[in-house]
Amino acid sequence: MDLEQRLLAERACERALIDFVHRLDLGEPGSVAELFTEDGVWEWPAPGDGRRVEGRDALRAYFAARPADRLSRRLMSNVLVTVTGPDTASATSYFTTYRVDGHEGGLLPAGPPVQIGHYVDAFRRVGGSWLIASRTLHLAFGGETPKAGAGVTRRLPAS
Helix, strand or coil, rough: CCHHHHHHHHHHHHHHHHHHHHHHCCHHHHHHHHHEEEEEEECCCCCCCEEECHHHHHHHCCCHHHCCCEEEEEEEEEEHHHHHHHHEEEECCCCCCCCCCCCCCCCCCCCCCCEEEEEEEEEECCCEEHHHHHHHEEEEEEECEEEEEEECCCCCCCC
């Protein structure tokens, strides 16, 4: 693989990771499944809750089940993609998640993040597209998702 091909592969993988968080926060969460291979896996191993979701249909159902009243914003950083072969790559990236359930619109006061950690990803090129083959969440800091109205109040803009 020449330098240009390697750079294009790295960029395509980075794009998939950023697209993942945009779809969860701003789009249709179930569409995240389209970024995975047909046999793709998302998991949160111990000391997380041991969740493992495998296969595109299961991923679509899992992510689409996200509460409709959940407001979240994820920040991605320190994305490091390593091309490991002509059709494979791996990545590590950091994430910070701000989230509240029960959101009915309006501006909320900023609170601390509910999660900070990193993802470890494996990619596979399928039909010319770089897709996530597996995504593993590793949580370094975490807490409960706050509920709007339970200590989370709206902040009205200054007049």
